[in-house]
Amino acid sequence: MKKLLLYSAVCFMASVFLPSVGAEVKFLPLINADLMGGQSFYQGKTSSFGGHCTLDLVPALRLKDGVYLLPRYSGAYIGSSLTIEIEDEDYLYQQVMDHAFSLKFMGKNARGGVFKLSGGYMLEYLRETKNEKWSHGLYDYGSPYVEVELGKEFADKSLRLFSLGYRYYTMRFPNYESLASKLQLDLSGEDLMDTDNHKVFMSADIIIKREVFIRLGYDLLLSGYQDQKVALETGEYSNEMREDKTSVIKCNLGCDLPAKHLGSLSGGQTMNAYVDLELGLKIKRSGQNYFDADAVAFIAGYYDYNRFDVKPVLTYKFTPLGLAVSLGGRFSAKFYPNRPLQDKEGFFEEKKLRSKTYEANLAVTYDIGRGVSVSASGGYASVKSNTSYEKLYTYNYDSAYYIAGLSYEY
Numbered sequence: 001m002k003k004l005l006l007y008s009a010v011c012f013m014a015s016v017f018l019p020s021v022g023a024e025v026k027f028l029p030l031i032n033a034d035l036m037g038g039q040s041f042y043q044g045k046t047s048s049f050g051g052h053c054t055l056d057l058v059p060a061l062r063l064k065d066g067v068y069l070l071p072r073y074s075g076a077y078i079g080s081s082l083t084i085e086i087e088d089e090d091y092l093y094q095q096v097m098d099h100a101f102s103l104k105f106m107g108k109n110a111r112g113g114v115f116k117l118s119g120g121y122m123l124e125y126l127r128e129t130k131n132e133k134w135s136h137g138l139y140d141y142g143s144p145y146v147e148v149e150l151g152k153e154f155a156d157k158s159l160r161l162f163s164l165g166y167r168y169y170t171m172r173f174p175n176y177e178s179l180a181s182k183l184q185l186d187l188s189g190e191d192l193m194d195t196d197n198h199k200v201f202m203s204a205d206i207i208i209k210r211e212v213f214i215r216l217g218y219d220l221l222l223s224g225y226q227d228q229k230v231a232l233e234t235g236e237y238s239n240e241m242r243e244d245k246t247s248v249i250k251c252n253l254g255c256d257l258p259a260k261h262l263g264s265l266s267g268g269q270t271m272n273a274y275v276d277l278e279l280g281l282k283i284k285r286s287g288q289n290y291f292d293a294d295a296v297a298f299i300a301g302y303y304d305y306n307r308f309d310v311k312p313v314l315t316y317k318f319t320p321l322g323l324a325v326s327l328g329g330r331f332s333a334k335f336y337p338n339r340p341l342q343d344k345e346g347f348f349e350e351k352k353l354r355s356k357t358y359e360a361n362l363a364v365t366y367d368i369g370r371g372v373s374v375s376a377s378g379g380y381a382s383v384k385s386n387t388s389y390e391k392l393y394t395y396n397y398d399s400a401y402y403i404a405g406l407s408y409e410y
Contacts, residue, residue, distance in 0.1 A: 024065070029410065030058040036375075036405025040080045043397050050079025050095070052403050066108040072120075074100040080401070094126040097134060114151035114163065120144070138175055141193070145169035161205040171195050189227035198222045211257075217250040231289040233298040243287040244303070253277045272317045280309040297348055301338040308333045322367030332357035342389035355385035355395055371409045378402035 036052040054076045061069040078096040102120025121144045126137040149165030173193040203217040223244040229237035257273040283306050290302035313328040334355045341349040361379030368374060378401060385395035 024063065026062040028060040028062055030056075030060055031408065031410040032056040033408045034405065035407075036403045038080050038401060038403030040399065040401040042399045047080040051077060052079065052405065053077045068104075068106045070102075070104040070106065072100075072102045072104070074098070074102075080403075094128045094137070097125040097127075099123045108153070112153035112155065114149075114153060114161075116149040116151075116165075117147070119146040136175060139173060139193075140175055141171050141173045143169055143171045158206055158208065159204060160207055162203070164202045165200070167197075167199040167201070169197050169199070171197070189229055191227040192225070193228075194226040195223045196226065197224075211255055213252075213254040215250075215252040215254075217248075217252075219246075219248040219250075221246040221248075225288075228288065230287060231291045231298075233289075233291070235291045235293060235298075240287075244284065246282065246284045248283075249281045251279045253279075269318050269321055272319065274315045274317075276313040276315075278309070278311040278313075280307075280311075282307040282309070292348075294346065299338060299340070304338050305334055305336045307335075322369075322373075324365045324367075326363040326365075328359075328361045328363075330357065330359040341387050344388055346389055346391060351386070353385065353387055353395075355383060358382045358384075365407075373407045373409075374405070375407055376402070376404035 032054070033056070034052065034054040037049060038052050039049050040047045055074070057073045059071055063069060076096065076098045080095070100120060100122040102118055104116060104118035107115045121142065123140075123142050125134050125140045127134055128137065145167055146169075147165060147167040149163055151161055151163035153161050171194065173191065176193045177190045199219060199221045201217065201219045203215060206214040206216070208214060221244075223246070225242040225244075228242040230240045230242055232238055253276070255275045257275065260271045260273075261269075284304060286301060286303035288303055290299045291297070292299070309330065309332045311328070311330045313326060315324060315326045317324045334357070336353040339353045341351045341353055343349060359379060359381040361377065363375065363377035365373050365375040380398075380400045382398045383396060387395055390396070
């Protein structure tokens, strides 16, 4: 039924947007590639120097004015370990390799209507040690998806674009299986991480002045776990499967600052500055509970949390020198409304768990010419919480990284 609906949608939009495709077809290849190396640091651990390679290949086809077909491959390999947060699990310090394949159809008519239909598949591999083979990681996953988006562009108005979309995707972790389940000590399931997901999203682009841009967005995600039963107050598991709901509210503010001429001593350079400020609020409500057999304690909504994010970025560009310098940061405050604090021995307290994240980063890019640039970047992050009990999860850590190399854009 889903395939029939998808096929019907493609045929309908093709009849709207493609009545006269023929000699107008044009090939527009797009390529972005990075060849870099770097090192990372986590809780006193130092990774070996490793490669950072990415490739983004889009052999785009313009079928007619305003109508495009976009096949795409995106791949990445990060040889020096990164600190990665696995939702509801822990912070991991691992190497990463991604492969993503997608196909997108984009069309725009004369009245400003915009239609996008896409589908694809993503593979992510995480390797914790050099001895571990790629594709054998505990948190490796595959994720197919299909997405449809409708939008409307407005000319000569403050509201320039409004869009509404829906994405369906699944996440499958083929190597994940709890040790307790293998020992037949856990009856909650085996494929505990596998989910089916429905996501509805909307956004609005607003121009306040010619130099000020605002993008507002809202996402609603419903996640159904395929093999994770809900914990009961008795310590047993019900026949119901876990279901989560996540809401995300976003606001991006961008502003071009007045250009500044640096004078003849600088070779006639002009400095342009751009400020970007991202605000976000994420609210997650989970259907899963937690039962602590040692403390004989039941905690409903154990995985619920609220998180507030602030991400400022200031970018300076010097022309015609081709130099860009970017300063960025992030502050995040996360609060668990139902998860109590635990002392060093693991006993529960009345206060609730909360954590804060502080990040700072610097990036420098110099344009050599013909699409080639050299760049270097580095950053530091610190996560602090009001608990020191970390038997199950890591709540406090410091990390840093640096990378440098060449980039190509065509």
